[in-house]
Amino acid sequence: MAPTKTNNRRSADRDLSPDFSAITRGKHALLHGAFAEGRGLKLGASTALLMIHQVCEALVPVLIGVSIDKAIGPSDLGALLWTLGGLAGLFLALTYSWRHGYRLTNRVYGFGDHSLRQMVIAKVLDPRATGKQFGAGRTLNIATSDTAITAGLSWLVSQMSASLAALITAATSLLLISWQLGLLVLVATVVFLVLMHFITAPLERRTHLQQERAAEATGLATDLVTGLRVLQGLGATRTATERYKETSRASLQAALGTAKSEALFSTVTLGLSAMFLAAITWVAASMTLAGEISIGQLVTVIGLAQFIQEPLSSLAYYPAGLAQKRAAAKRIAALLNTEVGADAHLTSTDSAVTGAVAFSELLVRGEGNHPDIRLLPGSITGLRTDARSARELTVLLAGRTKDAGARLLINGVAAGGLAALRSTVFVADHDAAIFTGSIRDNLHAPEPLDAVLGATGLAEICARLPLGLDARVGEQGSALSGGQRQRLLLARALHQRQPVVVLTDPTTALDSVSEARIAAALGTLRDAALLIISDSPLLLGACDTVVDTTSLHTAGVNP
Incomplete structure (x- = not known):
């Protein structure tokens, strides 16, 4: 049977030409992934929930210290019951807030990544594009790795906010116990962040270089695989292989440099955190022996000193994480702003x-x-x-x-x-x-x-x-x-x-x-x-x- 087709075609519902005027620079791409299309409200809610989680975690050693002083020391059963009830309430609140805060942040991240990826693909598939502006490998790397990294700003915002909430809660609790201890924590935090800023500078540079080298290697590999038959026909496979080896080696060296910087960062972070914990413990123990603070307050101080190591490390990594996301956002913006035959x-x-x-x-x-x-x-x-x-x-x-x-x-x-x-x-x-x-x-x-x-x-x-x-x-x-x-x-x-x-x-x-x-x-x-x-x-x-x-x-x- 002969095929039947009709010459009456449906009108396009709208023009296929996407609008990229909102993404003019890297920072706009960065903000788009986390805050555009209604994601800002969800990110605000998820950030608030994660902050509540960290505040509740910081209050756990405080309530344990109170139970020691008010219930265990005096052998007060009633006080023990209400402190245990308070601990149960804290754990219930921190579990609930973490679960829903994590879920909401993950949704913001996922939809932000999807939105950026759709914009990249829409740009590449723009009917007015001649196809010469975009390489397959470069586009693949931007549409997968860079969009995911850029959308990760949502995690950075929520985690940094939660870390700040934890530090503020811990510092306030220590100030209520002893202004000397509170002041020590605040000064040590500032010194810690300043030192980590200088340490993370080479990590930022090497992370950016690693992303560039990895993008080059991925793009070249994709292009070579796509044109493998042509290369075989031209007898150029050996030359192409050598070129990929050079690019891959450069990517490997950049990755090794980043790994070394991350190892140095982790070592220094752990070392400074251990020194900080030891200093707090020594000062708190001395004050306990002098009768300035109670046993319960000593337990609280040591617990808070251990707790704030993780928020401090997260805050120290913030500049490097932000630099990585800014670099990826700039590559997305560069592609979205590539000129096509618009008229x-x-x-x-x-x-x-x-x-x-x-x-x-x-x-x-x-x-x-x-x-x-x-x-x-x-x-x-x-x-x-x-x-x-x-x-x-x-x-x-x-x-x-x-x-x-x-x-x-x-x-x-x-x-x-x-x-x-x-x-x-x-x-x-x-x-x-x-x-x-x-x-x-x-x-x-x-x-x-x-x-x-x-x-x-x-x-x-x-x-x-x-x-x-x-x-x-x-x-x-x-x-x-x-x-x-x-x-x-x-x-x-x-x-x-x-x-x-x-x-x-x-x-x-x-x-x-x-x-x-x-x-x-x-x-x-x-x-x-x-x-x-x-x-x-x-x-x-x-x-x-x-x-x-x-x-x-x-x-x-x-x-």
């Missing part, structure tokens, strides 16, 4: 032509001595031209140039909106991506058309596979040969809903016999207006009309 008339949604109007004609006005190209429903038009002109034409038909509205007429009306153009014309890139999944997933058609599968030879390939259309294609189509990839891409293009389909060299990876079969079969598919850009005699011979512009160049005419 006012391409983003207008008030076009006079939409896909909802029955398609009758697409006219491509030629420039210079180039002739016009007229595409009609059910027609097959061939174009034989040079590579540069072919590339310029596909960019024009994809709406990535500023003069698309002036040179493209849909049903006799200028293509004034990108949405209208995208709903009318589908441009099948010669090197389009194969998505990880099955053949059916890549066709993006739950019920693929038998005629298209037969015409492209994909039905024959599926017949040899145990799972047929549900056979897996591997990572980026790695399980397919070059010819199979091209058949799949051609079938995917012919399954599109747009009334105009543009194919660029759709059979270069096929042998002449397979190419002849596909050329003959294309003549039976008269549902869309096909524009085939190729210099293949077999494909051009199957076209109703052929436009040949190569003579203009051989005659020395500049189009």
Whole structure:
């Protein structure tokens, strides 16, 4: 049965062009992940809950000291019961606040990471982008590692706030016991943070360098794997391997440098914390022997001194953590602010032509001595031209140039909106991506058309596979040969809903016999207006009309 497709297309609900004006610098990307889209209120609530958790933990040694002085020392059963009840209430409050504070912070982090990743992907998939601005490896690293690091600001904010709350509670408790002890804790905290600031400076620099080197290594690895077949064809695999080894070694050295700095940071932190604890314990013990504080207060002081080691370490790490997130946010902002071929008339949604109007004609006005190209429903038009002109034409038909509205007429009306153009014309890139999944997933058609599968030879390939259309294609189509990839891409293009389909060299990876079969079969598919850009005699011979512009160049005419 011949496939049936309709030329009446739905209008795009909105323009596909995303707005990135909110992310102009790295700090905006940083704040977006933690506070935008209603996440600020959730982060505030989660921070408050985690602060309550830390305050309750700081009060535990205080209440234990009180129970020693008020209940255990005097053997007062009533006081023992109410202090035990107070401890139970503290543990109930700190458990509840930690559970829900952790859950809320994790939600803020997860949705912030997702939002940043969506913005990165939307930018890369912007219809006006030519594809040259973004490398696959660089984009992968930014869309995974950098977005997660940047969104981690939510954890940094909540944990730093909780650490401050713990220190304030501990210092206040010590001041109530003895102003000398409280003052000692405050002075020691300030000295500790100042010393750690100087220690974390090299850690910040090395962390930033490690992120850069890791991003380079990841990007290069991704690009090399993507172009492995090309490298093998050129005999350049050894050179590519050596280049990756150099980049990987640089990344390893940066990681080792960061590890050394982190080891130094941990060692100094533990050493200073131990010295701090010893000093507090010695002063408190001396005051106990002198009768200035009680046994219960001594227990409280030692417990608080042990407790505040973790908040102090967290506060000391704050500059390094913030520097890491700022570096990642700057890379996100740099990608989001990359210029694309934006133009006012391409983003207008008030076009006079939409896909909802029955398609009758697409006219491509030629420039210079180039002739016009007229595409009609059910027609097959061939174009034989040079590579540069072919590339310029596909960019024009994809709406990535500023003069698309002036040179493209849909049903006799200028293509004034990108949405209208995208709903009318589908441009099948010669090197389009194969998505990880099955053949059916890549066709993006739950019920693929038998005629298209037969015409492209994909039905024959599926017949040899145990799972047929549900056979897996591997990572980026790695399980397919070059010819199979091209058949799949051609079938995917012919399954599109747009009334105009543009194919660029759709059979270069096929042998002449397979190419002849596909050329003959294309003549039976008269549902869309096909524009085939190729210099293949077999494909051009199957076209109703052929436009040949190569003579203009051989005659020395500049189009």
